[in-house]
Amino acid sequence: MVHSMTAFSRQEHEADWGSLQLELRSVNQRYLEPHFRLPESLRDLEPAFREALRNRIARGKLECNLRFEPSEASETLTVNAERLKALSGALKEVRTALPEAPMPNALALLDHPGVLQSSGLDMDAIKQAATDLFKQSLNDLIEGRQREGQRLKELIEERLSAISEVVAEVRARMPEILERQRKQLEEKLEVLSVELDPQRLEAEVVLMAQKADVAEELDRLDTHVAEVARQLKQKGPVGRRLDFLMQELNREANTLSSKSVVADTTRCAVELKVLIEQMREQIQNIE
Numbered sequence: 352m353v354h355s356m357t358a359f360s361r362q363e364h365e366a367d368w369g370s371l372q373l374e375l376r377s378v379n380q381r382y383l384e385p386h387f388r389l390p391e392s393l394r395d396l397e398p399a400f401r402e403a404l405r406n407r408i409a410r411g412k413l414e415c416n417l418r419f420e421p422s423e424a425s426e427t428l429t430v431n432a433e434r435l436k437a438l439s440g441a442l443k444e445v446r447t448a449l450p451e452a453p454m455p456n457a458l459a460l461l462d463h464p465g466v467l468q469s470s471g472l473d474m475d476a477i478k479q480a481a482t483d484l485f486k487q488s489l490n491d492l493i494e495g496r497q498r499e500g501q502r503l504k505e506l507i508e509e510r511l512s513a514i515s516e517v518v519a520e521v522r523a524r525m526p527e528i529l530e531r532q533r534k535q536l537e538e539k540l541e542v543l544s545v546e547l548d549p550q551r552l553e554a555e556v557v558l559m560a561q562k563a564d565v566a567e568e569l570d571r572l573d574t575h576v577a578e579v580a581r582q583l584k585q586k587g588p589v590g591r592r593l594d595f596l597m598q599e600l601n602r603e604a605n606t607l608s609s610k611s612v613v614a615d616t617t618r619c620a621v622e623l624k625v626l627i628e629q630m631r632e633q634i635q636n637i638e
Contacts, residue, residue, distance in 0.1 A: 352497060352500065352501070352586065353500035353501065353503060353504040353583055353589065353637055353638075354493070354496045354497055354499075354500040354588070354637070354638040355495075355496045355497075355499030355500040355502075355503055355636050355637060355638065356377055356378060356379040356380065356410055356411035356412075356496065356590075356636050356637065356638050357377060357378055357379060357496070357499055357636050358375075358376070358377050358492050358493075358495035358496040358499060359374075359375070359376045359377075359492070359495065360374070360375045360376075360488045360489075360491040360492040360495060361373070361374045361375075361488070362484050362487050362488040362491065363484075364480050364483075364484050366476075366480065367422065368421060368422060368472055368473060368476065368477060369419065369420050369421035369422040369472075369477075370419075370420050370422075371417065371418070371419055371420075371477075371480060371481055371484050372417070372418045372420075373415070373416070373417045373418075373481070373484045373485060373488050374414075374415070374416045374417075374488075375413065375414070375415055375488045375489065375491075375492045376413070376414050376492075377408070377411040377412065377413045377414075377492060377496070378411065378412050379410075379411060379412070379635055379636045380410060380411050380412035381410065382410060383404065383405065383408060383409060383410055383411060383413070384411070384412045384413070385400075385401055385404050385412075385413045385414075385415065386412070386413065386414045386415070387400060387401075387415045387417075388414075388415065388416045388417065389415075389417045390417065390418070390419045391464045391465075392419065392474065392477075393417060393419060393477070393478060393481055395478075396417075396478060396481055396482060396485075399482065400415060400485055403485065403486070403489060404489070407489060407493060408493070408638070409587070409588040409638055410588060410590060410638045411638060415485070417481060417484075417485075419477065419481070421472060430461070430466060431465055431466055434463075434465045434466050435460065435466050438460060438463060438466065442454060442455070496638065499636075500637065500638070503633050503634075503636060503637055504583050506629075506630075506633055507579070507583065507630050507633055507634070508580070508583065510626045510627075510629055510630050511576050511579055511580055511630075513626050514572065514576055514600075514623060514626050514627070515573070515576055517619050517622050517623055517626070518569050518572050518573055518576075518623075520619060521565065521569060521607070521616055521619050522566075522569050524615060524616075525565070525566075528613055528615065528616065565606075565607050565610050565616070568603045568606050568607045568610070569607075571599075571603050572600065572603045572604070572607075572623070575596055575599050575600045575603065576600075578596055579593060579596050579600075579630075582596070588638045589637065589638075590634060590635075590637040590638050593634045593637060594631070594634055594635075597627060597630060597631040597634060600623075600627045600630075601624065601627050601628075601631075604620055604623040604624050604627060605620075605624075607619070607620045607623065608620035608621070608624075
């Protein structure tokens with residue numbers, strides 16, 4: 352199943368000890384790139400969260416923002432005197448080395464990790480709740496990526512069908528195009544009052560046909576379209592493979608354009624490029 356790399360999830364949990372709010376958002380990225388913003392008291396949960404992401408998601412830039420708000424009834428705040436003393440000593444050294452540097456106020460000192468401690472909270476219960484909330488949010492995020500991926504798959508399949516129609520049109524019109532070229536050559540020779548040996552004329556027509564022959568390009572376009580459709584049905588990440596196939600499709604469209612000898616095939620080549628670019632833009636969001 353195709354997964355998008357773009358999704359968002361927000362989950363909340365409330366208990367006697369307070370409340371937790373967790374947000375997960377993901378956007379497209381070449382590799383997996385997680386970023387975490389966790390409360391200091393829950394910072395040790397980050398390794399487990401990272402591991403869970405690696406096991407479930409292959410690509411995307413992910414941001415995890417966890418907020419913890421303790422209830423007033425359940426929390427008693429105390430100052431870690433030793434931590435505050437050590438911090439004060441460090442600030443004196445800074446003041447000596449940099450007299451003009453601004454010093455933090457009391458509120459900023461309390462906000463420094465480890466200075467203000469809470470007691471009366473069951474941190475094990477809070478960490479378990481945060482872990483469950485993360486799992487719930489991750490499941491919700493992945494479901495969102497699946498839904499978005501399904502929509503992207505449908506859009507890409509529509510453009511694959513359109514490409515197949517263009518390829519079929521060019522293939523069907525090639526005999527007509529070659530015959531038109533033959534007549535144009537005969538008309539030019541007639542205007543120039545030049546008589547050409549029938550065998551020489553036929554050789555010139557064959558040479559023109561070889562230069563304008565796009566059968567191989569059309570075959571490869573059909574092959575790439577079929578491969579894209581096959582990849583869309585695969586399990587696991589397919590974004591990088593699809594991106595490579597877009598490059599190959601675009602290569603064949605460019606060759607078709609360079610071999611174009613009439614306005615009809617030029618128009619078809621331009622149409623192919625537009626469809627391929629539309630798919631490429633959508634594929635940038637696929638995991």
